[in-house]
Amino acid sequence: MEEKTIAQELKARVEAAEKVLVGLGAEWSGLEPQAAEKAYRALARLLQGKDYFIVTVSTDGRILESALDGKRITAPCGNVHWFQCREACTSDIWEEGEVPDGRCPHCGAELIPNTVEAEHYIEEGYMISWREYTAWLARTLNRCLEVLELGTGMGMRELQLLRWPFEKTVFFNNKAHMYRISGEFPQISDEIKDKALSVRENSVEFAGNL
Ligand SMILES: [Zn+2]
Known part of the structure; x- marks a missing residue:
């Protein structure tokens, strides 16, 4: 039998999983519009029909313009299309154009x-989606969970929001498996090395070619 490529195996694992957790790290910030569109389109195709949740540290809001389900996305670092x-x-948050003069109606x-x-x-801006996320995450316990950690570096927010909690989730769930795909930091800790695959490749390009 021919050996499957990493991408083929990843797709098969996602297909078989009950839940899919996706983390988008710093590699997903500051993308050219075309590269972003291609990568998000491929992600949306990959995740279509799946019970997924995405945590992104990107603040450019491009993900919200994609076919991905906005109810399954949380952006704890905020998004440039919302205003405070x-x-x-x-703690009020306004959408783009909602306040014509761009001044706080209160002060x-x-x-x-x-x-x-x-x-x-x-932080109220993302809190509702964050609560949805933590509730969703609690329901992944003992479920067949595939984790796709894409483009995560070593910045403090990426560590706190993605790397550490994702490793913990994979460690405690016997049916979990993870891909850590990153051009610079794909290393995997010993505790989960039997349940995770490290891929040294730019995750945006990888996703775009899925
Ligand atoms: Zn004010």
């Missing part, structure tokens, strides 16, 4: 993108 008060006088300060770049980041 620069002074954080309120008159400038409205700025609701991302971690804000001096006083309002």
